[in-house]
Amino acid sequence: MRHCLVLAGLLAAAAAFAQSESPPPRDAPYFPTPQSVVDRMLQLAKVGPEDFVIDLGAGDGRIVITAAKKYGARGLGIEIEPSLVTQANWYARRDGVGDRAKFVEQDLFQTDLRPATVLTLYLFRELNIKLAPRILEQLRPGARVVSHDWDLGDWTPDHQETMPAPDKAVGISRESKVFMWIVPARVNGNWRVETTLTGAQSATLALRQRYQFFEGTLDAGALQGGRATGASLAFTVAGATPFAGRYEGTAEGDAITGRVVRADGTAGTWRAVR
DSSP: OHHHHHHHHHHHHHHHHHHHTSOOOOSSOOOOOOHHHHHHHHHHTTOOTTOEEEEESOTTSHHHHHHHHHHOOEEEEEESOHHHHHHHHHHHHHTTOTTTEEEEEOOGGGOOOTTOSEEEEOOOHHHHHHHHHHHHHHSOTTOEEEEESOOBTTBOOSEEEEEEOTTOSSOSSOEEEEEEEEOOOOOOEEEEEEETTSTTOEEEEEEEEETTEEEEEETTEEEEEEEEETTEEEEEEOSSSTTOEEEEEEEETTEEEEEEEOTTSOEEEEEEEO
């Protein structure tokens, strides 16, 4: 009898150990992002130790876990399926990044996106489009948004590519599309501009912005090629105006400062305030 009790105890301990060495079961199937695509998404976003990655629809957590393991980033995965949340947290602990990679059960439309410097997505296009206004409202200029397979509607990506994905679980071509956007500074509206090239003379910069692109006028000149890349912006002012030239600057709140170069090579500085 004693030998039976000892054997039963050993079997129970072995079962407990086996459980601790295996991930919890999933309640439902899902389609993970292939690891090769995960690596490319994080590479495009230039993820580093200073970044905080939020992954919407985190699945088994591989994007946030890879960001923590490979690049030293911190991150949060948002997932609505409880068993996947449990599994992702288990993988994070197993891989030694449980202190930097966390996963929670939450509605992605209720998620506070403001801490993210990088936002990753593998959602249906309809969800991406619904999320776009929230992304633009909450993410700071310069934050990177990377999506697997689906775009953000009429928001033109700053970069897109198609790559081989032989381990992809869905699709016929075994390829994946990767899209990246850099959240632009919000510069829409009227600004008062002064430059060192025009002395005390000032002019109104009127901007009409759509995502990272903008158009408008400065003094009597029309803007050409207006684009915001994060907090950095650039445009050219054409026409017979003292303010004609190539402008580059950095937006910070209600001010823009930068450098202006005329067609003859004369350079100066400029400043704009709302």
